[in-house]
Amino acid sequence: MVDFARVQKELQECSRDIERSGIKVVPKSDANLACLLGTIPGPIGTPYEGGTFQIDISLPDAYPFEPPKMQFTTKVWHPNISSQSGAICLDILKDQWSPALTLKTALLSVQALLSAPQPDDPQDAVVAQQYLRDYQTFVGTARYWTESFAKSSSIGIDEKVKRLVEMGFPEGRARSALETVGGDENLALETLCSG
């Protein structure tokens, strides 16, 4: 049974501190405190700056004696985060968990992970390889993903996708074409036509 009294206290503490930390945790529904949604701002001075990242949190029955399960729902390009599933490779969410950690401190650690990628212990091998072999491209892609998926202004991308869909291209292909060419609609169109 999840210690809901503790979860309540954590939520209160987190909302008291939101101005300073920027870290938000809210229950997905009032009925179930075991399913929560966390939000962290992208750290300044990183390709994630300016983005707001959402993290799905589910608490195991044994919480706080077992770590919370956390997964990005916002797409993010980072060696230790799966670009497909959002799964996070972070020791404190696994064997280094301690019950003295909280949802807020765990999210702070996730935020710190965004600032300090560990490509030698990757979750996403493709991203890690790019990070190690071609750092500039990595930064570009990470920034583009932040622009596209972690900003409210990423509606711009959706608009472009919509226009391509109206031209008759499937949404998935239109979106990935836009991603590969860095958001340029004309280049994306070329890619789609040639592919």
Next chain:
Amino acid sequence: MASDAAVSQFASFFDRLRRDRDLPPIIPFIMGLAVAGSTAGSDLQQTDDRRPERVNRLVVVNRDEQNMVVIESGSGGIDSLMRQLAKDGHPPASKASIAAMPTVTVAESGRECPICLDQFEVGGEAKEMPCSHLFHGDCVEKWLKVHGTCPVCRFTMPADEEEEPEKKNEPGISVSIFIRATSEESDRIGDSGDSTPSEAAADDDGDHMQS
């Protein structure tokens, strides 16, 4: 020692497996847990002249990913195999060390138990770990029984020693991973042991289920 190397190789392999694929999707697919007879003992490097030991074999099948992991270990029983699988976590604190923690009276107000986040009652009781951190007795005991470190500073509590002598006799562990050939791609993604898919298939004495 060779067996130590094998164990650490296995541990790092398993760690990678756990990190990359996340364990929970795999664990539900433990389909067979077999204790094979002495014939399978010949697979393992026997470094001493004891008679061939019983071999524990754990077959983990992940149906989603169409692969399976065969983990073999020598003596020590399924318990020891499972303990090695969980090696990355810290062992529980020994019963004696848990019992030895002194009970102290909380004098100041406003301090809270780092585990349940409830405030200590002034004049109430708390358990003090050797590193001087205070917790509610129930809270910290529950944690130390699964993980023998201080939740605040990771001070390591003594663990039960009964497993130690066993370790010396470990003949090693072999791990093989197979992907079922559903496409013409690779049919094997990794192998840190010395058995081959055909050997493993031949060893399959029907005790564990085929996927």
